[in-house]
Amino acid sequence: MIASLAETALDNPVWSSLALRHARYAQGGGLALRYRGDFSPLSAMSAAAPENVEAMRALVRIDEAIVMAGPHVPDTLTGWDVVQRLRLAQMIRRDRTRLPEPIDAISTLSTADVDDMLALVEITRPGPFCVRTVELGHFVGIRQHGRLVAMAGERLWIGDHREASGVCTHPDAEGKGYSRALLGRVINRMLDAGQTPFLHVECGNARAIAVYESLGFVRRAEIAAAVVKRVA
Numbered sequence: 001m002i003a004s005l006a007e008t009a010l011d012n013p014v015w016s017s018l019a020l021r022h023a024r025y026a027q028g029g030g031l032a033l034r035y036r037g038d039f040s041p042l043s044a045m046s047a048a049a050p051e052n053v054e055a056m057r058a059l060v061r062i063d064e065a066i067v068m069a070g071p072h073v074p075d076t077l078t079g080w081d082v083v084q085r086l087r088l089a090q091m092i093r094r095d096r097t098r099l100p101e102p103i104d105a106i107s108t109l110s111t112a113d114v115d116d117m118l119a120l121v122e123i124t125r126p127g128p129f130c131v132r133t134v135e136l137g138h139f140v141g142i143r144q145h146g147r148l149v150a151m152a153g154e155r156l157w158i159g160d161h162r163e164a165s166g167v168c169t170h171p172d173a174e175g176k177g178y179s180r181a182l183l184g185r186v187i188n189r190m191l192d193a194g195q196t197p198f199l200h201v202e203c204g205n206a207r208a209i210a211v212y213e214s215l216g217f218v219r220r221a222e223i224a225a226a227v228v229k230r231v232a
Contacts, residue, residue, distance in 0.1 A: 005159025010090060010198060011221065012070040013156050013163070015044035021157035022136065031055035034066060038132045040155070041067045048072040060230045067128055069225040079232035086225040089209060091217040092161075092198040096191060099184035099215060102177065106185050109139040109151060116148040117141075117166075124168035139166065140185050142178050150178035152186050162195040183215060 009016040018026040018033040025039050032055040034043035043059070043066045045052040053074060060066055065083065073085075109117060114131055117139070121129040137154025150173055155165035164186050169178050190197045200223060201208050209219075 009158050014042045014069045016158045017156040028059050034059050038130055041128050043068050044070040045072045048074045062230050065229040067227050073224045073226050081229045081231045083227040087203040088200040088223040088225055089203045089219055090200055090221045090223050091212050092220045093217045095216040098188050101181055101184040103181040105142055106140050109141045120148050126166055126168035140182055149173035152182035160195050161198055162190045164197050164199040
């Protein structure tokens, strides 16, 4: 059963999400999988062999950029422009203790809020976010005078493991505890559903890692990722 997937499925997180829980958002097959472009640029392969790379190429338009992530990101990619390589710390929260939600003004975000969410993402750059990313999970936010100034939500879904994602706060609203409060709401919702929260953060982002550790997350693994654009 999906819910019984072992934690090791997180070793290739994008693949594991697309292969099962998020299969309805997937394009590809047994060699390469990607999210449909309006949902996310994330993609993954089942191996780093040439045939897997070729299968991924068939899923991507020339001049289109995607994010390859997982243990099978090739060291060399002929026909692709490697825009950026990343090392991501995968963190997991096995602790079942609920977190405080000290701020009352938290609202659920939906497709009606997409324009505001994209505007916030453009300023804060929390990671890939597309016009239909909000449909991958439950998102919450905080508004000030009608303007969305902070949000957090869910993305990958692997068995009973759920990824917290899209965590960001507008520079004008920093220092007010909004991200902690929103993460508290997101994580508590996962715990109530019997899920185990996990997330990804750049290995060099010591400040964010410290915040996540203070919320009960621990490092589980390092995940390779690369922003690549097909050029041939």
